[in-house]
Amino acid sequence: MASLERHQQIIDIVQQKGYESVSNLCKTMKVSAVTIRKDLKFLEKAGKLYRTHGGASNTNPFITDRPVNEKETMQTAEKKAIGKKAATYITQDDSIIIASGTTMLALAREIQPQQKLIVITAALQVASELIKHNNVDIMQLGGIVRQSSSSVVGRYAEEILQDFFCSKLYLGVDGIDFEFGITTSNSMEAQLNKSMLGVVQRVIVLADHTKFGKRGFSRICGLQDIDEIITDKGISPAIVDQCQRLGIKITIAD
Structure with missing residues (x-):
């Protein structure tokens, strides 16, 4: 097969599948594999696709920060399904941390606790949603309020966490990259998320399918540092296979 023909076939496959x-x-x-990697490098320079760890994607892996009101209008059905599934993991008399992001708000809207629940959160909207439940004790972290995410960041929030330990952390992210790891677009938020990782038994990432293959500015942790990813049925089978090969538990919400 001539290189031009091979290049066009690669472009067609990546455009059709989204990732290969x-x-x-x-x-x-x-x-x-050496030939394919050379092809992908050439095609990326030509602006035909984006290289990712172990493959190629038709979407730009690098993301920018967006206002929370804009994010709320994106993948709403997927976030609702993910939030509904994540809420089923909450047990009687549980204590959890809910980080920031619109998928975290979707989770908060699905929580209907039958018994006592303790929630530590950085997200103002999550606290506002859960405050209507009489049997939910909310600890709102304090610090610098990020207007783009309606959540707090900074040293004060990080220091408060040192006095607690919770069963699980629900973590919202801006990107999941198999090479670079779990990322967000803000360095202070990433630092707070790292502090959260150290005070929980389990780390559960909630991310719709558009987050895979993307990289935010700041790295939170590696994939080996999380316990599970809950995503939606729009995820590519190729990405599911790659997660499973890496030993990452991935749950697809209906």
């Missing part, structure tokens, strides 16, 4: 791995492209094209 190097290994699958090798099988399809019957060429080596």
Whole structure:
């Protein structure tokens, strides 16, 4: 197969699937991984696709910060499904941390506690949503309020966390990259999230399918530092396969 023909076939596959791995492209094209990686490098420079860890994507992996009111209008059905599934993990007399983000707000809206629940949160909207439940004790972290996310960040929030330990952390992210890890677009938020990781038994990432293959400015942690990802049915089967090969538990919400 000539290189021009191979390049066009790679472009067509990536455009159709959204993501394709190097290994699958090798099988399809019957060429080596070295050749495919050279092809992907050439096509990325030509603006035809984006290289990711172990493959290629048709969407830009680099993200920018967006206002929370804009994010709320995006993937609303997916976030609701993810939030509903995540809420089923809450047990009797549980204590949890809910980080910031619109998927965290979707989770808060799905929580209907039958028994006592303690919630520590950085998100003002999450606290506002949960305050209507008489059997929910809310600890609102204090600090600098980020207008773009309606959540707090900073040293005061990080220091408060040192006095507590919770069963699980629900973490919202801006990007999940198999090489770079779990990311957000704000460095102070990433630092607070790192502090949250240290005071919980389980870390559960809530992320719709558009977050995979994306990179935010600031790294929160590696994929090995999380216990589970809850996502929606729009996720690519290729990404699910890659998660499973890496030993990452991934749950798809209906």
